[in-house]
Amino acid sequence: MAEDNPTPTPAEQAQKLYEDAEAQTAKAMEDLVHQDSFGELLAKVAGNVVAVMKIGGDVADLVVGNLRVAGRRDVLSLHRQLARTEDKLEMVLQEIERLQEELREARETAGRNGGGGAGASTSRGGGSRSKTEQ
Amino acid sequence: MNPVRDLTRLPAAAIEFTNIILTTPDAHIASSPRDVVWTHRKASLYRYRSSNRRYAVPVLLVFALINRPHIFDLRPGNSFVEHLLEEGFDVFLLDWGVPGDEDFDMGLDSYVCDELPWGIRETLRAAGQEEVSLVGWCIGGTLAAMHAALEPEGPVRNLVLLTTPIDTTGSLYAKWVGRESFDVDRVADTMPSIPGLGVDIVNKLMKPVTNYWTTYRRLWDQVRAGTAKREPYQAMAKWVADNPPFPSRAYREWITWMYKENRLVSGKLRLRGRRVDLRRIDHNLMVVTAGADHIAPPQGTAPVLDLASSADVTHIDRPGGHIGLMAGSKARQEIWPEIVDWLEERSSA
Numbered sequence: 001m002a003e004d005n006p007t008p009t010p011a012e013q014a015q016k017l018y019e020d021a022e023a024q025t026a027k028a029m030e031d032l033v034h035q036d037s038f039g040e041l042l043a044k045v046a047g048n049v050v051a052v053m054k055i056g057g058d059v060a061d062l063v064v065g066n067l068r069v070a071g072r073r074d075v076l077s078l079h080r081q082l083a084r085t086e087d088k089l090e091m092v093l094q095e096i097e098r099l100q101e102e103l104r105e106a107r108e109t110a111g112r113n114g115g116g117g118a119g120a121s122t123s124r125g126g127g128s129r130s131k132t133e134q
Numbered sequence: 135m136n137p138v139r140d141l142t143r144l145p146a147a148a149i150e151f152t153n154i155i156l157t158t159p160d161a162h163i164a165s166s167p168r169d170v171v172w173t174h175r176k177a178s179l180y181r182y183r184s185s186n187r188r189y190a191v192p193v194l195l196v197f198a199l200i201n202r203p204h205i206f207d208l209r210p211g212n213s214f215v216e217h218l219l220e221e222g223f224d225v226f227l228l229d230w231g232v233p234g235d236e237d238f239d240m241g242l243d244s245y246v247c248d249e250l251p252w253g254i255r256e257t258l259r260a261a262g263q264e265e266v267s268l269v270g271w272c273i274g275g276t277l278a279a280m281h282a283a284l285e286p287e288g289p290v291r292n293l294v295l296l297t298t299p300i301d302t303t304g305s306l307y308a309k310w311v312g313r314e315s316f317d318v319d320r321v322a323d324t325m326p327s328i329p330g331l332g333v334d335i336v337n338k339l340m341k342p343v344t345n346y347w348t349t350y351r352r353l354w355d356q357v358r359a360g361t362a363k364r365e366p367y368q369a370m371a372k373w374v375a376d377n378p379p380f381p382s383r384a385y386r387e388w389i390t391w392m393y394k395e396n397r398l399v400s401g402k403l404r405l406r407g408r409r410v411d412l413r414r415i416d417h418n419l420m421v422v423t424a425g426a427d428h429i430a431p432p433q434g435t436a437p438v439l440d441l442a443s444s445a446d447v448t449h450i451d452r453p454g455g456h457i458g459l460m461a462g463s464k465a466r467q468e469i470w471p472e473i474v475d476w477l478e479e480r481s482s483a
Contacts, residue, residue, distance in 0.1 A: 011137060022351070026343035033339055039309045042336070043316035049332075054324045072235075076326070079236030083175055090174050090252070097259075 151357045154364055161368035164204035166215050172256035176231030177249045179256050182215055188222030190483035191291055192261040194254060195227045198273035200333050202376045203229050205461050209369040214470060221474045224261050228253040232378040238326035240381040242388060243405040246280045258289055267292035267477055279438060286414045292480045293417040297456050299430040301399035301437040302392050306340055312393040322386035330377025340428055399437055415442040418480050422450045429456040448476055
């Protein structure tokens with residue numbers, strides 16, 4: 001039986017003591033962060049960080065603007081224009097796809113009614129909008 | 135244990151430990167072959183390659199806004215995507231991408247009313263199907279639930295919500311960011327996008343010793359004992375450290391509506407003038423909650439079960455954490471088969 005339950009070595013005992021202490025510290029810290037006062041502290045720290053970032057950003061914008069160099073705001077403005085253009089393009093593409101489907105259905109209906117033109121050429125796979133990765 | 139021998143091994147262990155930490159950014163994650171089906175702004179829809187598609191209804195995966203969706207496909211041998219493909223599903227992933235400052239105008243409505251339905255639409259077009267299984271995890275689950283509530287007649291046949299925050303009452307997040315002294319408007323007005331690092335710090339502060347110390351101490355012990363598993367550690371560490379920015383408008387709405395006012399569970403949330411009423415969810419519904427989830431605790435994820443009007447409801451509650459439950463070493467044996475079995479029964483043409 002003694003072989004099943006060997007006496008821990010001093011190193012193992014030290015390790016066990018350390019792990020217990022760490023677990024207790026972790027629990028204590030979790031209790032700490034659950035307190036209202038910690039939440040209040042976190043909110044104020046976040047407010048301060050944001051304020052400092054705003055001041056830093058404003059100063060940097062001022063410097064870059066006075067140097068007559070395109071700055072972050074200018075680049076951002078261009079990015080926004082691109083994003084808006086892409087939004088519009090997406091809407092146009094969706095409208096085209098909707099019309100293609102309508103046309104295909106109309107042709108199929110006409111084909112079934114003996115009106116010919118069954119060879120609808122529209123693709124549903126979105127192939128032109130897909131590409132391969134990896 | 136020989137202390138002298140341990141001491142002589144210390145330099146080699148220190149080098150190995152340092153190497154694991156320093157080479158973590160080079161770890162290969164999300165490596166399953168896939169094709170880009172559709173993109174809009176930063177969002178991309180991927181379709182995973184497979185020669186084994188047996189089920190008609192495709193599966194669309196949606197993840198949170200605060201981490202990358204690579205966790206669905208973490209690494210070969212431990213990938214939910216790989217598992218779904220092996221089981222014969224046609225798998226798509228809607229990746230929100232990495233928003234920039236120019237995406238400051240993206241609100242929750244942009245995700246729920248535009249990107250998600252457009253992603254579903256393109257999924258159906260690519261798969262040639264009329265219905266889809268929507269699998270949302272964390273905030274991705276909340277967005278999926280909002281969409282399902284807005285479009286009960288839409289093409290979503292099966293809705294799977296993994297550790298999805300619905301009711302934030304009493305949560306630690308609500309205690310931190312829901313309080314009046316946390317001025318979310320000031321934060322959102324100052325920054326066009328909230329840096330991922332900031333969100334990550336707050337997440338890690340929920341378990342500060344575990345996240346900032348114990349993880350590394352355990353790795354050090356494993357390296358010394360020669361039992362360190364480099365690939366699993368690096369894959370997870372790389373994913374954890376990859377936090378995209380949160381567009382300021384979406385951040386403001388998420389914090390205000392979910393944590394300050396808790397609108398979703400009370401049915402007061404409106405997107406583009408339409409009320410998001412979770413009672414309108416009548417899809418086949420699976421809800422997965424994790425007993426040890428400190429980010430989205432079960433008391434905040436389970437309420438959707440009471441609200442949804444679905445006739446077909448399955449609830450799986452397992453011990454485990456917010457991420458560990460689905461991406462941990464036991465997930466492949468324990469939780470994935472249950473999800474796959476559930477989907478299989480509901481994915482025929």
